[in-house]
Amino acid sequence: MSRTKTNASKETLQEENERYVLAMAAANDGLWDWDLRTGKIFFSPRWKQMLGFEENEISQIPDEWFDRIHEEDKDRLRTMLDAYLNNDTSSFEVEYRIKHFNETYRWMLIRGLAVRDSNGKAYRVAGSQTDITDKKLSEEKSIHDALHDMLTGLANRTLFLDRIRQILKKRERNPKLQFAVIYIDLDRFRLVNESLGHVHGDELIILTGNRLKGSVQPGDTVARLGGDEYSILMEDINNVDQATEMAEKIQSALSKPFSLGDKEVFSSGSMGIAYSNIDYERPEEILRDAELAMYKAKRLGKSKSVLFDKNFRRSPISPIDLDTDLRRALDRNEMSIHYQPIISLRDGSISGFEALLRWKHRIRGNISPSEFIPLAEETGLIYELGQWVLYQACLQTLYWNNERDQDKPLELSINLSGRQFTDPNLVKGVLDNLENSGLKAENLKLEITESVLMENAPRSIEMLNQLKELDIKVCVDDFGTGYSSLSYLHTFPIDTLKVDRSFVTDMGRNYKNMEIIRTITMLAHNLKLDVIAEGVETAEQHAQLSALGCQYAQGFYFSRPIDSNDASNLIQLDRRW
Ligand code: C2E
Ligand code: MG
Ligand code: MG
Numbered sequence: 001m002s003r004t005k006t007n008a009s010k011e012t013l014q015e016e017n018e019r020y021v022l023a024m025a026a027a028n029d030g031l032w033d034w035d036l037r038t039g040k041i042f043f044s045p046r047w048k049q050m051l052g053f054e055e056n057e058i059s060q061i062p063d064e065w066f067d068r069i070h071e072e073d074k075d076r077l078r079t080m081l082d083a084y085l086n087n088d089t090s091s092f093e094v095e096y097r098i099k100h101f102n103e104t105y106r107w108m109l110i111r112g113l114a115v116r117d118s119n120g121k122a123y124r125v126a127g128s129q130t131d132i133t134d135k136k137l138s139e140e141k142s143i144h145d146a147l148h149d150m151l152t153g154l155a156n157r158t159l160f161l162d163r164i165r166q167i168l169k170k171r172e173r174n175p176k177l178q179f180a181v182i183y184i185d186l187d188r189f190r191l192v193n194e195s196l197g198h199v200h201g202d203e204l205i206i207l208t209g210n211r212l213k214g215s216v217q218p219g220d221t222v223a224r225l226g227g228d229e230y231s232i233l234m235e236d237i238n239n240v241d242q243a244t245e246m247a248e249k250i251q252s253a254l255s256k257p258f259s260l261g262d263k264e265v266f267s268s269g270s271m272g273i274a275y276s277n278i279d280y281e282r283p284e285e286i287l288r289d290a291e292l293a294m295y296k297a298k299r300l301g302k303s304k305s306v307l308f309d310k311n312f313r314r315s316p317i318s319p320i321d322l323d324t325d326l327r328r329a330l331d332r333n334e335m336s337i338h339y340q341p342i343i344s345l346r347d348g349s350i351s352g353f354e355a356l357l358r359w360k361h362r363i364r365g366n367i368s369p370s371e372f373i374p375l376a377e378e379t380g381l382i383y384e385l386g387q388w389v390l391y392q393a394c395l396q397t398l399y400w401n402n403e404r405d406q407d408k409p410l411e412l413s414i415n416l417s418g419r420q421f422t423d424p425n426l427v428k429g430v431l432d433n434l435e436n437s438g439l440k441a442e443n444l445k446l447e448i449t450e451s452v453l454m455e456n457a458p459r460s461i462e463m464l465n466q467l468k469e470l471d472i473k474v475c476v477d478d479f480g481t482g483y484s485s486l487s488y489l490h491t492f493p494i495d496t497l498k499v500d501r502s503f504v505t506d507m508g509r510n511y512k513n514m515e516i517i518r519t520i521t522m523l524a525h526n527l528k529l530d531v532i533a534e535g536v537e538t539a540e541q542h543a544q545l546s547a548l549g550c551q552y553a554q555g556f557y558f559s560r561p562i563d564s565n566d567a568s569n570l571i572q573l574d575r576r577w
Contacts, residue, residue, distance in 0.1 A: 032112075033126035034062065036085075041065065050108075050131055052101030070097035070105055077110075085114060085122045092125075095132065107136040149224040151202060152209035160223035163233050164283035171276070180243035182232040183272040183290035184212070184250065185324075187302040189228035192265055200260040204267065211253045215246070227328055230269075231290065240275045240307065247271045247305035255303070268303035270294055275307065288363060289313075325361060326372055326381055330388060334360050337392055338561035341570065342413065342532060342554045345546045348576035352411030354447070354554065355393035356561045357385065377419050386420045387429055394437035394444070396564050400571055401443070410571075413445045413475060418452045422459065427466050445473040445496065450482035453492065461492055468493040475532070480516065490527045496552075497524055501535025504555070508540055514548075521550050542577070 030047025034040075040060045048058045051068070058064050069077060073096035084092035092112040097105040112127030147159035155163070164181065171177040186208065193201035205228065212222045212230055221233040232250075234243055250269065257264040272293025280286045293308040300306065329335050339353040359367045376382040397412040404410070420426060434441055446467065453460045453476060464474055475496035476489065480503055489497075499520055507514045517533065524531045533545050536555030545553050558577055559570065 029128040029130045031126070031128055032065075034124065036123050036125065047129055050129065051098065051106070065098075068099040070099070073097050081112070081125075084112070085125065087120055087122075092127070095136075106131055107133045152206050152224050154209050154213070154230070155221055155223040157223065157225050160221060160225065160231055160233065161283040161287065163221045164286055167233070167235055168280060168283065177276070178237050178239070179276045180234045180237060180240070180246075181274045181286050181290040182234070182243065182247055182250070182305075183274075183287070183294040184230040184232070184269040185271075185294055185298065186228035186254075187268045187270055187298075189267075192260075192267075196260060196263060196265070200263075200265075203260050204258055204265065207258050208254065208267065208269075211256075212250060215250050215253045226331055231287065240273075240277070243273050243275060244305065244307065247273060251303055251305065270297040270302065271305035272297055273305060273307045278308075278310070292363060322361075322367075322372070323375060323379055326359075326375055326379070329359055329361070330384065332362070334362065335385070335388070336360070336563065337389060337396070338563055339393075339396075339567040340554060340561040341559050341567070342411075342552055343558050343577055345542075345551055345553055349574075350410065350571065351408075351552060352413060352443075352445070353397070353567060354413040354415070354561075355389055356415070357389055358561075373417055377417050380419070382417055382419050383423065383429075386416070387433065390414055390430065390433040391437055394433055394439040397443065398437055398439045400568070401439075403568075404571060409440075409443050411443050411445055411473075412439065413447050415447045415477065416452075418455070421448050421452050421463065422456070426463065427470070430467075430472065431470065441471040442473070445475050447475045447477040447498065449477045450479050450489075453489075454482050457492075464493045480520070490529075494529065496530040496532060498532040498534050498554075499550075501555075504533050504535045504541055504545070505537070507544060508538075514544070517545070517550065518548050521548050525549070 028046070030050045031044035032047055033042040035042075039062065041062050041064075042060060043058055043064070045055050048055060051058075066074065066078075073094075077094050077096050080089070080094050081092060083089045092114075093110070095107060095109050098108055100106050109130045109132045110127060111129075112125050114122035115124040115126075116122050147156060147162075148154065149156045167177070167179050171179075186204075189201070189204070192204055205224070208228075209222065209224060209230065212232065216222055216232055217234070219235045221235075223231045223233075225231055232246070234246060237243065250271070254267050254269055257266055259265075272290045272295070274280075274286045274290035274293060276286075278286075278289070289308045289312070292312045293306045296312055297304040297306040336358045338356045338358050340356060341350045342352045342354060343349070344351040357369050357373070359369070359372055361367050373382070376385050393412055393414060397410055401409040416426075423429070430444075430446075434444065448460075467474055473495040474493070475498050476492075476494055477498050478500045479497045480500045497520065499517055503513045503516055507517060521531050530552060531550050532552040532554060533541075533550050534554045536542055536545065536553045536557045538557055541555075542553065542557055562570070
């Protein structure tokens with residue numbers, strides 16, 4: 001009987017062993033098992049194979065493992081293992097590098113579990129090892145991608161600013177340290193892009209990057225900041241002349257012809273240099289000064305370089321530069337939308353918002369839409385800007401409407417400039433944005449100025465009919481500044497008149513203006529049009545407009561145009577005027 005029992009338990013043991021061997025073979029992980037009393041460590045065949053070794057090529061001593069660990073990881077792994085074995089930590093899990101047979105390092109994730117005696121002292125520790133090299137490489141790649149420009153592989157703005165931050169820190173310890181930042185903007189890049197196409201444009205960007213890299217010293221950083229702008233950080237130089245010499249060297253490197261396809265192209269750059277003789281505290285400041293100097297260089301003509309001088313901060317930038325900057329404003333996150341509430345005078349509630357574009361230029365600060373919208377019109381950038389405003393503002397309004405869930409949804413007013421309104425793709429663009437954002441057509445109102453509508457009346461009517469069919473509302477902006485008669489305007493399929501600010505501003509003092517508003521309001525009533533008075537700044541104006549029967553009002557008296565957060569708060573307050 002006892003014999004059978006022994007046999008049975010032997011069989012179970014054998015089965016268990018087999019199961020273990022099978023599991024070991026099947027597992028993708030390497031296994032290890034360290035007997036701390038004998039000091040011997042067992043490595044599974046897979047463990048050895050993961051490092052490129054045959055079964056008999058690795059012995060049972062722990063050094064087989066420790067000797068292969070990367071110098072930078074060795075102490076950390078040892079410390080964590082000891083802490084675990086001493087019961088200072090509750091688990092053992094480390095990512096580290098170990099040398100493969102082919103002399104490269106592989107990233108591994110190691111986990112272990114200890115077996116302890118009754119005193120809690122570990123006498124055996126075993127675990128698994130997983131190859132995580134691919135995961136690590138892709139992590140490294142995404143970190144790399146986040147800090148580098150995709151096209152050229154150069155540092156991007158984030159990394160570049162970080163490098164400047166590092167050197168500013170170094171200078172705190174060593175005040176004698178000198179450095180310079182050179183800001184480079186190619187001179188005729190847009191021409192290349194437009195005449196030879198984007199593919200060659202991209203090629204020129206890459207080749208330029210290569211030449212810049214070829215010009216600098218090993219420790220220097222070359223970055224692409226976007227578009228055709230580059231910047232170089234020269235570390236550890238002895239005097240400012242080294243920076244100006246570098247600018248000359250770059251200039252001559254760029255002056256050699258580039259071959260793009262079957263064409264030879266000549267390029268040059270305008271450069272600005274900021275030097276560490278000024279007490280900079282933030283990396284953005286030094287980059288901004290280098291850029292300001294670059295603008296100065298641009299104004300001197302092509303292929304010039306200029307050293308920054310504190311006086312530059314006072315002088316404005318010419319419109320030519322503004323045009324280039326406007327192209328980049330969206331990419332640089334300099335654009336935002338402000339919202340100004342439109343108040344229903346019947347109950348004093350907010351009936352909707354007018355979206356007003358804002359541009360915060362990183363050097364000049366806020367630039368008024370009255371300045372940059374005409375520029376965008378001229379350059380054709382208005383299409384891209386317009387689409388952006390439409391999409392962002394539609395999304396925002398839909399969000400508000402969903403949050404609020406009141407029976408009367410907020411209405412969004414969007415301004416359209418002349419070129420936008422006459423764009424044959426306008427209707428399609430608006431529809432796409434409504435569809436992509438999810439806002440209902442009936443909650444959108446397009447503001448078009450009286451003068452734009454009148455410029456080509458038949459074409460306007462056709463466009464307005466298309467919009468009407470889609471349930472999109474139309475408001476005539478700055479009404480009263482053109483010379484149209486209201487009865488003529490009524491043949492246009494429109495919904496709302498927005499009385500120009502100039503009439504509202506001095507309605508208290510100027511009797512004629514008051515009468516104009518009264519007449520417009522009365523006629524509009526008869527024609528079933530709504531009237532909004534814009535530019536309301538005082539309580540008195542508010543009261544007068546209410547008395548005149550004007551339905552809606554907008555102006556600083558109620559609220560200035562505010563950002564979306566403030567507008568959200570305003571909506572939540574549910575304030576009445
Ligand atoms: P607008 O459509 O007539 O917009 C009203 C302007 O009056 C806004 O100026 C607004 O800030 C200002 N305003 C509002 N209430 C008051 C007030 O009580 N007193 C005074 N003094 N001003 C007030 P803003 O934002 O500078 O915009 C100027 C113009 O730029 C707009 O005139 C509009 O024609 C154009 N614009 C603004 N955003 C866009 C846009 O996204 N696309 C297009 N195409 N044009 C835009
Ligand atoms: Mg408007
Ligand atoms: Mg207006």
